[in-house]
Amino acid sequence: MKSDLPKVSHPLFGKPMIVRVLEALQGIRLDGIIVVVGYKADVVKGECEGFDVSFALQDKQLGTGHAVMQARPFIDGGSVTLVLNGDVPMIRTDSLKQLMDSHVGSGAAATVLTAVVTDPHSYGRIVRSADGRLLRIVEQKDATKEILEIKEVNTGTYCFNTDDLFDALGKIRPDNAQKEYYLTDVIGILNGENKKVMAFRAKDPSEALGVNTIEDLSRLEDIFRSADRH
Secondary structure (H helix, E strand, O other): OOOHHHHHHHEEEEEEEEHHHHHHHHOOOOOOOEEOOOOOOOHHHHHOOOOOOEEEEOOOOOOOOHHOOOOOOHOOOOOOOEEOOOOOOOHHHHHHHHHHHHHHHOOOOOOEEEEOOOOOOOOOOEEEOOOOOOOEEEOHHHHHHHHHHOOEEEEEEEEEHHHHHHHHHHOOOOOOOOOOOOOHHHHHHHHOOOOOOEEEEEEOHHHHOOOOHHHHHHHHHHHHOOOOOO
């Protein structure tokens, strides 16, 4: 991001990205919200003032799966856990409600919010079977040429049965290009255990757009402005 600021603290139309995500959660009945912090944790905590949240510290940045593991002490078993990324600030409350309703109604162990985008470049690809079932999510750096042609991508937003989530997290390994613990590997593990895994496609592809660069943020500003969402 060419900045000392934590990425989620960069503003989208006048509000830090993490605030945009927390605002999307305000219209949903949740038992609690846990924000996983690491780099410049105090700055991110300051952005979250005014929201009823708890904080889990990720001392070492060892991947998305590792980040979720840090939240385990705050989450009761037998519940449903919603996972979002702080740098995907276009997510809408209605989409989150629909995702959770779909998850609970289907009896799935995990449900992934996906989107079809014209330029999937750095996003994890959704790999489905011939009959449309979700098989796995493949990160861009680990994808074959064939998988890179897939336009349906992972938004980084999930709904899990909590016990299934943390059981699977205990089985993931950093056997990938990044040497990180990928949350996405949970999907393949659950499938391998014959547990039901679903994908729920967002109607608005912009909800999948994350921010890794200043250029990405500028593009979201343009979309946000044209959609009159501020």
